[in-house]
Amino acid sequence: MVNESYHHENLKSELIKNGLKLLDEEGYENFSLRKVAKACGVSHTAPYRHFRNKDDLIIAITLKAEHKFNSSLQEAINSYPNDIKSQIKEMGYTYVKFFVENPEYLRLLFRSDLKKHLNNENCKILKDNVQPFGTFYNTIVRYQSENQSNDAGSITDLNALVLACWGLVHGIAVLISTKDFVYEGDYLELTRKILWSETFL
Amino acid sequence: MVNESYHHENLKSELIKNGLKLLDEEGYENFSLRKVAKACGVSHTAPYRHFRNKDDLIIAITLKAEHKFNSSLQEAINSYPNDIKSQIKEMGYTYVKFFVENPEYLRLLFRSDLKKHLNNENCKILKDNVQPFGTFYNTIVRYQSENQSNDAGSITDLNALVLACWGLVHGIAVLISTKDFVYEGDYLELTRKILWSETFL
DNA sequence: CCAACAATGTTTACGATGTCAACATTACAA
């Protein structure tokens, strides 16, 4: 091996790692392939040996971010082993907290335009790995099966219940992290107040 | 007047109009100043006589989009003149419907990174014109003042109630329009089911 | 009426970016 720095060895994972870091530090708008390449100490077209284009790298980064997100949700669930209602509340709180602390991840995990350009392979990969959504969904399913509410007027349609729960926490996360909801107090405390009220579940 | 096409007259409003159109047609990612300029039949730097930079034009477009959005919400409210509960439900439904039908507007109206770069003037302009948020907020305020619920466990904190209602509809809108919530049926029907249940208000 | 001047539009130029083609280097398998 004459020039030991020519082949970077595991450049692919390095690109993903530095890409995620760059995304955190400089934001989605200022993310560029060339910066990621430079961060890896490699020429500006080297990424094209591992990813077909910019979006392809972003998708890979997204999968990593989704994994981190899912770990947070699972951890929340595990903290209430035998109380499914608390599991949901804690999971919701964690959901909001995660995106408030990592605003850029919202751009990553919820990009409508990205899904349009997905080819079949990538689409399948995304579906298979969308663990956060599976986690959320499955928890609600368990809640409903254990808790057959016969209250008149409550949401009985499973899909409606999932959309309502998921939508609530997602919307709260977005409004806080985009600073569209202006409030002088503690956002997370307000979130806790909502999720632990009787109105929600 | 030798060359009658030199001065475009009201280029500013033309740029905003064509910009919004371009945004609708090609999406946020493919939006460029030069395309807008070309659409107006003008050189690629002409926009700089009316906007300081790209973001400045986008802000102007955002204000126009916000106005359209707000009109929709107001219309929904007006359709139930004396029933504030129905006003909120209908407004929420309209909120979701609007963004499902205009997915790009989500990128416009809820951009965290944009607000970071705002100077004081633009920030004030945005605040003053953020009618949708004012509309939403005021409606909830009226609801709470007319409807002093003493139910144990219900949300009594005004800010919490606003964040919950707003977050719910916003989250539903995002999840549907980004196609993250996958469902084989009618999304808007599901939304209606949620908002008209007793669980929500 | 006309001479400044402000407003508005154009030309040119530069650096950053995504991406492609051609080439160089290395690893590995026959």
Place this chain on the structure above:
DNA sequence: TTGTAATGTTGACATCGTAAACATTGTTGG
């Protein structure tokens, strides 16, 4: 060992945002 695939580099090109210098037009005070 030799050829071929994998991986990295160089160079080029089009698009983009943006600044500087210049051109044209509308307006206004003398």
